[in-house]
Amino acid sequence: MVPYEYYVALSGLLMVLGLIGVIVRKNVIAMLISTELMLNAVNIAFVAFDVKLHDVVGQVFVFFILTIAAAEAAVGLGLIMAIYRMKKDVDVEKLTELKG
Amino acid sequence: MELSVVAFWILSTIAVVSAIGVVFFKNIVYSVLSLISALIAISGLFFNLGAELVGALQILIYAVAIVVFYVLVISTVPQYKGEAVDPKYALLSAPFGFILFLELAYVSVYGLWASNTGIFSPDIFQQISNAKAVATLLFTKYLFPFEVASLILLVAMIGAILLGKKDIVEDEEGGA
C-alpha cells in the first residue's frame, strides 16, 4: 500500500502545475483549464486525508467541489464568451483595464 | 509489488504528464485532451484509494460534462494565434512554483497527521459500501448544503445563459 503522504504530495505537484498554468498561459481559456487542474489537486488531497483518517466527510466535500467546478466552468466560459464578443480576442495581455 | 502500488505510480505519472501537457500545449484542443487524460487518471487514483463514488462522479461530471463545455467554447472562439506561454512569467513563476511544491511535499510527507480519526475504518467499508457511507452523510448531515449546491447550479446555469446571450445590455436597457 502506498503511503497516503505520497497522494498528498502528488496533489501538491498538480496544484503547483495548475498555478503555473494560470500564470504563464496567455489564452484565457487555457487559464480556466488550469484552474480545473488545481481543483482536482484539492480533490485528491481530500480523498487521501479521508482514507487516512477513516472518514467520509472529505468525499462529501469533493462532491460539493465537483458541483462548484461545474458552476464555475459554466459561468467562467460564459464570461469568456462575453469578453470575446467585446474585445474580439482572448489574449490576457489585452485585458488590462486595471493597469495602474 | 502490490497491485495498488503499481497502479498508483502508473496513474500518478499519467496525471502529472497530462498536467504538464495541459499547461504547455500550444494548441488549446490538445490542452483539453490532456485535461481529459489527467481527469481519468485522477479518477483511477480515487478508485485506487477506495472512494468508488467520487471516482465515478469524477468521470461523469468532469471528464464528460465539464469538458464538453470547453469543447463547445473552443469551437465557438476562433483559434488563438499568439504564443502559448509568456516566457517572462514562466521564468519568474517556475522557481517560486518549485519552492511551493517542495514546501507542500515537506508538509505532506513530514507534517503531522495529528487529527481525530473518524468511525469509517476499513472494517466498516467491508460491511457497507463507500457509496452508501457518503450518501448517508450527504443526505443527513449535509442535506442543506446539498440543496444549496443544486440551487447554485441553477443560478450558474441562468448566469451562463445571460452572459452568453448576444447584445443583452442594449436590448434590456432599451426595453426598460
Place this chain on the structure above:
Amino acid sequence: MEYLWIIPFSPLVAFIIIGLFGYKFLREPLSGIVAVIGVAISAVASIIGFIDVAKTGNYYDLKLYNWMSIGDYNISVSILWDPLSALMTCVVTCVSTFIFIFATGYMKGDESYPRFFAYLSLFVFMMLMLTLSDNLVQLFFGWEGVGLASYLLIGFWHYKKSAANAAMESFVVNRVGDWLFLLGILLAFVTFGTLDYLQIFNKLAGVDYVIITAIALLLFGGAVGKSAQIPLHIWLPNAMEGPTPVSALIHAATMVAAGVYMVARLMPVFASSEVALDTVMFVGTMSAFIAATMGLVQNDIKRIIAYSTLSQLGYMFAAEGLGLFSEGMFHLTSHAVFKALLFLGSGSVLIALHHLLDIQKMGQIGRAMPITTGTFLIGALALAGIPPFVGFFSKDPIIEGAYEINTFVFLFLWGGAFLTAFYIFRLFFLTFFDGDRLDPHLREHVHESPPNMTIPLIVLATATVVLGFFKEFFINFLKPSLDPAYMKFLPNDVKALVSEGLSRAHHVHIEPNAFSFLGHSLTSFLGILILATAIAGITLAYVMYQIRRIDPVKIGDMFQPIYKLFYNRWYFDHIYYAIFVYGYYKLSKVLWFVGDKVIIDGIVDGSGKGSVFAGGVLGKTQLGRISGYVLQMLIGVVIFLSLFLFLK
C-alpha cells in the same frame, strides 16, 4: 422664612419673561416695567427678611434644591440668611430697584431696550445667588454669572469697538482672578471635604496654618480680580464703556463689592491667618492710594468715578485687613448708595449733554439742572467724607482705626482721603460750574432729566444724608455675623482662633453711636485732622478750578514726571500690554512656527506627500494583467509558508 426663595427667583422670572417676549410683545416701556417689578418684589421680600433678622439675630440655612453629589458631599442650591447676607441682599435689591427705575429713563429710545433689561435682571439674579449662597460652589456660580452679565452689559453697545474690547478685557482680566478663586475652592474641598461655609468654619481649628493661608490667599486672588484691586484693576475704568446705569449698578454698587463681601463672608478663614489679613490690608491700601492718584488727572467723567470706586474698594479691603470687618461692610453699604448716586448723577449729565464725556468741555450746566447738581453735590460730599453724610460715618472710622493699628496704612489712607476730596470736587466744579467751555449748540439743549431719573437721584440722596445716623444699628446688626463673640454657628475653639486673628483691632474703640462719633471727631485731634484734610482737598479744588487762582496746567508742568505717571495710570496698562499682549503675541508666533508650521504641517503635508509617493511606487505593481496578480499571490504564499515553516 420659606418665602426667601422669592428674592433670587423673582429677577430670574423677569429675565425669562423679557428674554422670551421682550422684542415681540413687551417692547419699550413694558419690558422695563417688568424688570422693575421683578426686582422690586425681591427688594420687598429681602426687607421683610432683613427686619426679621434684625429683630431676632438668628440665622437660617435653607437648602432649596440638591444640585449634585460629590462623594458624600451634596452641593445644593441654598440660602444662608444671616445679618451679613441680609444686609448685602438688601443693598443689592434696593439699589438695583432705583437704578432700574433710572434706567427706564436713561435707555429711552435705545433699540435694544428689552435686551438691556433682560441682562440687568439676569445680573441681579446672579448677584443674589452669590450673596445668598451658603457654599462656595453656588458662590462661584454667582461669581461667574455676574462676570457674564458684566461682560454682556459692558459690551452692550457692541457695535462700538471700544465697548467690545472693554468687555473682552474685563472678561480676560477677571479670568485670572477666577482661576485663583477656583483653585482656592478646590484646595478648600480637599482640605475640609466640604464646601458649606458653616461646616468649613467648624473644621477650621485643626487645619494647618499654611493651608489656611493658601486657601485664603487664593480666594482673595479671586476677590482682587472681581473687585478690581491692584494689580488686576485695569479692566474697571475701561468697563465704563457700558451704559451708565450698568456702571452704577455693577461697577460701583454691587458686583465689584462682591470681593469685599466674600472676604467678610469667609471672615473666620481670613482671620485664622495673619498673612492673609496682612495681604488684604496692603493690597487694599495700595489700591486706595494709587487709584486716587490716577483719578486726579483724568478727564473722562465716568472714569474719574471709576477710579474713585477702585479707591473706595481699597478702603473696604484695608478695613477688613485691619480686622474692622463691620466698618468695612458699613462702608460697602454707604459706598453702594453714594456711588450709585454719583454715577446716576453723571448719567443724568450725559443724557443732557448727549453723551459728552470730557469734563474739560463741560461747565455751567448746574443752573440748568438743579436737581442733578444738588444730588451730585451730596454724593460728592459723602465721598469726600464731610459730615453729616454717610461717607463720613463709614470712611472716618477706617482711617482712625488704621491710625491705631498700622501707621503705614494710615498714612496712605489719609493721603488717599485728601486726593479723594480733591478729585471729586475737581470733577464737580469743572462739570457744573466754572467758566463757559460748553459748546453753544449743546448748551441750548441742556435741560433737567425726567422724573423717572430724578426721583431715584432724590431717593438715593436722601439715603446718603440719613443712612449715616444708623451707624450704631448697622454695627450691632452685623455682630452675629462678624463678631466672633456673637457668632452662633462657631464652636468655641474656632471662636478663640478667630478672636486671636482679629486681636490686632481689639484695642481700637470706635464710637458706635453716630452722634457721639461725630462729637468725638470734632473734638479729638485725629478727627479734626481728617476732617481738615477733606476740607483742604475741596478748597484746593475750588481754588484751582473755580476761581482759578492757581493754574492747573502750570502745576502739571511743574510736576511733569508725576503728572505723566498719574495720567498714564502708573503705566500699568503699558506694562501689561508689553508683557502679556506683546509677549503672548511673540510666544504665539514662535508656537505657530514650531507647532503649526513645522510639526503639524509637517505631519499633515508629509503624510499626504508620503501617500502620493507610496502610491506612485505601488502603482507600478498594478499590471492590470491577471497573470501578474496571480504571480504576486504565489510569491506571497511562498513567503508566508516559508516563514511559517522556518519560524515554527
